[in-house]
């Protein structure tokens with residue numbers, strides 16, 4: 001059966017060039033980067049080259065990059081590395097669980113947390129961040145791009161607010177990396193998280209940008225790896241792959257591949273929105289070019305995901321971590337969607353491997369599947385009678 005993957009916000013396939021770059025670090029270049037001999041030195045040099053590549057993608061200097069096990073660790077290191085009992089932290093209501101649940105835990109540790117609401121398009125108002133500032137505010141943590149809707153936050157304005165107040169600003173840019181150009185100085189952030197497997201590198205590796213001079217407390221104690229900010233023998237093949245993926249992502253952005261992706265995404269979106277009782281979540285907001293989050297009223301999103309999977313199309317109801325849970329998406333409800341509409345929403349997310357043929361395939365299976373599920377839906381028939 002033909003299988004088309006449009007769930008790249010959950011994870012992306014490792015690109016062949018990335019795998020080729022990684023392979024020697026499982027084989028002949030197996031050294032521990034902390035060893036003094038030839039094997040260790042070779043590995044050390046390769047890690048430092050990867051660090052340069054990641055720094056180039058983010059517009060920072062190589063020593064400001066800390067390699068991590070992924071986005072979750074980067075977010076946790078930024079948050080717990082800075083906020084201590086008595087501190088106040090500002091976040092938003094639409095963060096990924098890696099930030100949201102870390103902030104919940106901060107409250108148990110004696111911090112106060114303010115969650116800034118979003119408007120109907122999913123955007124935070126930087127003035128709300130300004131109004132939430134207190135003398136005890138230590139950190140603002142607000143994402144760059146949302147994983148469910150692709151909506152971009154006004155990070156530059158939030159960065160300005162934080163800088164004026166002399167408060168640290170962390171942004172989870174896991175879903176922005178490779179999709180829009182990132183510049184930590186333009187963003188005005190002190191910390192920024194990325195994850196390998198969202199940019200066509202491997203699962204289990206990521207990076208945290210930490211602005212020079214930021215006093216970050218480590219979470220792991222052991223050797224002096226990563227300038228004592230993250231102890232533990234490095235995930236060498238993962239890091240080499242992330243470096244390669246960063247180079248590929250930067251070159252693609254410079255070529256304008258993001259615009260090609262937006263053309264494919266826009267066509268998918270436009271065609272699907274022709275169906276009755278549908279709508280775009282995040283409509284009118286600036287978004288990353290690969291994501292479309294659409295509601296199909298009168299349908300359970302979970303049922304649609306399963307029905308489409310049987311036809312060979314992989315999509316998602318949003319946050320992968322909440323699959324199986326009956327709760328509607330916290331992101332969509334924060335945007336003001338009714339719970340039934342939030343549950344009727346599906347995320348389509350393209351990757352570098354996606355082609356116009358993949359979009360054609362989606363367009364060939366989604367409308368019929370939606371119609372069939374609606375035929376089975378008593379809510380749909382009731383609405384038809386009432387209209």
Ligand SMILES: *Cc1c(COP(=O)(O)O)cnc(C)c1O
Pocket residue numbers: 009069070071072073075096098143145146147172174175195196197198204205206
């Ligand atoms: C996937 C994701 C994470 C978590 O990254 P992992 O590498 O899977 O731990 C964090 N934030 C956002 C926005 C994500 O999409």
